[in-house]
Amino acid sequence: MSLDHSDPPAAAPLVPLHCLRAAPAGPPVRTTLLTGTPVWWISRHADARQVLTDPRLDRSSLYAEDAPAVTPYPNILDTPESLLNVDGPHHQRVRRTVQRAFTPRAIARWRPWVATVVEELVEQVAAAEQPVELVTAFTRELPVAVICRLLGLDGLDRKRLSHWSEHALATTAFAPEAVQAAILEFAVFGTELVAERRRNPGEDLVSSLVRAADEDGEVPEDQVVMLTVGLVLAGHETTMTTLGNALVYLLTEDREAWRELAGSEEQAAAVAEQLLRAVPLGDATVTPGLLRRAVADVEIGGVLIRAGDVVAADVFAANHDPAVYPGAWQESLFAPPDAPHLTFGAGPHHCLGAWLARMELELALHRLAGRLPGLRLAVPVEEIAWRTGLLTRSPQSLPVAW
Template identity: 40%
Template sequence: MELDDAVLHFPFASGPGGTQPEEFRELRAGCPVVPVILPSGDRAWLASRYEDILTVLDDPRFSRDLSRAGAPRLAEGFDASLVKDMIVGMDPPEHTRIRRIVQGAFTPRRIRTWEPRVRAVAERLLDDFAAGPGRTGDLYEGFALPLPIRIISELLGIPDDDAADFRRWTETGLSLTRWTREEMLAAHREYVDYVGALIAARRTAGVADGTGNGTGNGAGDDERQGDLLDALVGARDQDDRLSEHELVQLVRALISAGHETTATVFTRGLYTLLTHPEQFALLRAEPERLDAAVEEILRYVPPGSGGTPRIATTEIEIGGVRVKPHEGVIAPFGAANHDPARFADPDTFDIARVDPPSHIAFGHGPHHCLGVHLARLELRVAFETVLRRLPGLELAVPAEELAWSEGLRVLKLQALPVRW
């Protein structure tokens, strides 16, 4: 089988209520690695089994560098310059170098110190949300989105007044077919200019107050806990561990990843609970199951419709297929998380699941999500707060009337109207 034999178009349409595409089940049973046609018209291999997907994510013979010759483009308007010097598109040792600079701010111990603040923000947002007229509202706009935006903004030490721009720039960067190449490039330039201005203002402030650049240690200074941006500017200006473009791209990545995943997973997770009333009732009756419920939500509704392609640097066999150098392989997290060879009855949503917590909603291997501990904290606090504060919670419209995103690399609800 060759890439030119591709007849399937990827991403596949989701099932009812945002469930996993039926094609994954069919492919796992018959042809677990197949060539597919991407929205750009390029070809790539698609893996659908848990073990094969883990191999693609972890094997150093697969590169994340989409500027490599022959690398497939997901979107027609994709330009490799959009991800130049971004941590998500780097391989070791460059990826390892940049990850080490920032990972101290996201250790389990460090994230635990943020729990009181996350809870305070969640409570304040629910105060405002519940005070609205008619005991109805959009929980996505009123709670799910502003919670992680405020937290990542405080952690970085930047204003959250530009949340609407963060959202627009992030969604444009996730486009498959929704925006044109020109629109994607324009949004990219706006985002880079915005972050560049933040960095310049921080440098100016450092000079004005006599402290110099980067004196606040965002990865470990308890007095200036939220000021990760100071630490990153210091890594550039004092230690020369980042180039200027790497600094800008790293801040961009932290802002976008710091709110998109949490908001999407919370909204889809709450929708899943509301449309599985027996599971919702179990969680209300036994709130000690909350951690397990969060993990099952992450397994059941990972936000991505398909992973970033990995590029083979040498010929390698995967799932019985010989992948040639420069060919791309897509390893979607959702397909892995619904593989019956790894999870019993995987298409059943079950917060009492006894399978080991081995889902890969946060990825696997060197690119395993840097903010995994923060995301889990935000999700746990968000669900606990909403379930406690809104005991009569239910969808305000029939589930089939809800609008889902189209043309993006993530699948998410555009709104979650509820009443209580």
């Protein structure tokens, strides 16, 4: 079976991600990865959730000696030492070192200063000469400013961070050698940062992580480093991507919703949740979903998956499963989704930064719409420049006026 997710041909102009249609949800079927490895494609919401929560399907076995190749491109997500690729009790131990900082209660304490960061950036946009390039001025700057403050990285070279991030999540954008070199540089940065915070601890998240790992005594140093690097990367990349793609939709397809976003933060929160569910982070051209490997025989959706088989949970399809989400998402934009979506995953590897991303997105949309209700694209949607050749896709630039 071939899965195209209704993506445009490679030579055709790219369409905004909200225009992509999810493949119809159905029972598990066999397809192949780009490497030629067979994979079970999982598309129904209940089945995808099972893949992400069932301990008989894990990440670490994807990197066992007998594991088949799952991606032709080196990227940071395939580092065996990363938290994403560790399972079981050890994963729980490493995750505990940082997850307390990302609980809903902890995020609520950060809300006032995150709101201040948003408002400052919005005012800078409003005071700038039009047109304003919104990626540089807002969609990238906001999550970078927030994560840098949380991690105590106020002096971080933003251009270097962008270089590391784009290479770390690359597919075809850069040569494999360049990707590996950037990931190594990123790891060296993480190693030096961990060592510096061990010598001079503060109140930032990296210092807390180092203290917790040292007190535990069983978390290897390379995993402390990879967790630190992962926080730097995940703390801004996906939020930037989601915010940029959300603005493309709101400023082109739903101007009425844009104006209504100024009504309340609660309304903005509902819109943010629907957009998180409905608009994918990328084109899914590398893998057809979130990958796991069976460590025992397991039945999914009435199909027996054998131990050793690779499965891919298609979150995009699952988030549009009509059995769970009837009707068009655009028609219920200001209502919470009918069930929890899977954009942030589920189970042991559920995204640590989910609540932070939600808060940044809803505050950004609410404050920007309230200050600039007449905001509009300054170029036709067909002329948007996209970041391509990465695991994610979002606007490279977004000229706006009002």
